[in-house]
Amino acid sequence: LGLDYFGYRLAIVPSAEESGKYGELARNGTLLRVWDFDAAEADGTLWRGYARRFVNSYVPRFDAGDAQTAGKYGRWEVEAEPQSAAIKTLNLIACEDRQATGGDRWQGEIALVTIKGDIDNLGEIFQKGLEKPTFAKMASLSRQVNAFFALWLPWFCEHGRDEYGIARYRNTYTVFAGGDDFFLIGPWDSTLALATTLRERFAAYVANPQITFSAGLSMNPPKTPIRQLARNAEEALAAAKNRPGKNAVTLWQRSVSWTEWQTLMEQRRAALEALMARAGGHGASFSSGLIYALLQLSDRAESTLPKDAIWRSQLHYRLARFFRDRVKGDETARNRREQLLADAIREIGGALGTYKGAYRLPLSVLLYRQRE
Template identity: 80%
Template sequence: MTKRLFAALDDAKHQRFGLCDEDTTASFDGFLDCFDNTLGVCQINGKHPAEPKVSSQRDYALSRLADDQIRIGEALTKRARLLVARQAETLPVLGLDYFGYRLAFAPEAEASGKYGELARSGTLLRVWDFDAAEPDGTIWRGYARRFVNSYVPRFDATDEQVADKYGKWESEAEFDRSAPIKTLHHIACEDRRLDQDGQWKGEIALVTLKGDIDNLGSIFQQGLEKPTFAKMASLSRQINAFFALWLPWFCEHGKDAQGIARYRNTYTVFAGGDDFFLIGPWESTLALASELREKFAAYVANNSITFSAGLTMTHPKTPVRHLARSAEHALDAAKSYPGKNAAQIWNRNVSWADWQILMGQRCAALEALMDRAVTHGAEFSTGLTYSLLQLSDRAESKRPEDAIWRSQLHYRLTRFFRDRVKGDDSARDRREQLLADAIGEIGGALGTYKGAYRLPLSVLLYRQRN
């Protein structure tokens, strides 16, 4: 029976929705008569008729469904309880009925407690707690739980002390609001650092991270020795708990190896089921991808259960729809990697094993080499870094003329250091040692990782941007 069920699910998965079948319920009877000629179509979804009351409240043409969606988005970040009721007289409900029920949001336990009489009368049917977990991981507060992602980055006192890092967007930082949520422009500035001259350095950019579990259908069909509905439901809930419960908590409270809460500026657009979609400051999100992969591997304790991820780096003014599309394309490309279990960033597919080495050991070794060069008066220039990026492409190229990339690397580094490091015999000896170490580290990494060496090169390039 289970095999027949999986076969039927697979058939349904690959079929189109039969919206034009004879037995399909008509969805558009009287649809055109619902439009107000003075308001026209909803400016949010571009399809539904704008409704006069909600449009007047927001000063633009808006449908009741779009207004409810906006109110839900606001409530998820500011409220703690969802109330499901039969009637709407005494509740601050949404504008529409949903399957015959009315929905309302309450801020906290005390506020929702006053609805006890409604519960006793049968008007109030459900109260669900979707508030974020406590810093210590506590989630039980006496109400049925629903793991709905509600974490968004907010300003705090520390951000206010270093507000000049936001540059031209500093004036838009509303530190005194009751819920001072950061905009994408502010989030993009969070990885900037002060240099020795007191100037903020680092690229102002976002990284969008989208991922999902590889071959989940096969895991359900073949991963359980004796599958039952109970086992499948348990596996589904456990996977969902990692993304819907742990991931938002980790973004808010998790710390890196240095004890820094660097992931709190990550916007969890959605996280649950077997996938996730995050937007955050560029370098912190790259580090979060590494952490997420390690934590997930430890959680499942099974090397055959993996996920792939697509990452794209963009300017903060890029429309969110474009962010979603570009991240989806990157995820599709990562899924095309042999065996999956991979990530794509800057149009390069790498396995997670290579990702950890490139973003960890190789990035640290290259950074140490660049710091040594600074002490010798030979700081890596932007031009040199771009040359190394070009050589990474040539190292992966199959064209015969690109086979001499090692000679080009040797020539480029030799000329760079000898033009900048001069002096007595001792200085020349230090220069030659630095040159040999640079050729050994960069040449060895290019030979091993080829085009994927673009990852640590790009990180250090963007870190130095003014």
């Protein structure tokens, strides 16, 4: 800020009030331009009397709520400074989705998800999407696209809430967001949910099904170098863009349309969670071994090899053995066991038959949620 730029100087000040709202500087000709770089208020307020420029970044910081759950940080708890509003390290962000299971125990994978995305076919949209295009129309379209990523997205990461009213995305680090693309880093499970919400809000914002974006997601341990995080997300984005029609998302080497993503990560996952809860209530909690077996079956369901064509019978055998080893007792217990088995085969077998290898997406989420 001390450099001379062709006779001009740049100064950054905390607030207009601290410098008398720049009145004297403007009167004597010292002040030539002034912009407001502050983020939008929690209620969405933008105008404070000065032209806005968006830095388009949000950095997670500690607050009082983090002090009450500092145990989730485990061996990185020494890095936590909940009372100082300090910036959270990536190690700590990776722990944010862990859940308390009683006492001092916490459950859930310690990992980051990076998400990189951009609008599909933007050049074609500018070329063909405007009737009688003019410079003003193209500039307006460009500003509107930029506003979603540069203004709304960082604001939503800081203040947005999920369907339960929880500020779930406040631990998302916006590396960059603006123009037609974005790159975010956050705790793994919340960032998967953010991807779904982001797509829904973008579709509502543009109100045009022909304007879409694709995204690449990569899950990594927090010690992964930033360059590798970016490279992994970029490779996943390229895979999504290579899918016919684009408008897709890639995670764990699986590329699916956003419609399939939403069905798998919401409806099918919810159905699987409900099934697991019922089974757990009858002494048959889904083990990691069973979920690994289901992951293998999802690959076989997608395989074209003759030996893998019997995946349905393998699924029936694996589930029958699992429930019969765990749900024992009188005739009532046996009936309950057979009902659980029938429901599990119907739900899991039906999903595998429809989505094949892509069913590993909700399966993997549930596996990582059980990690200790």
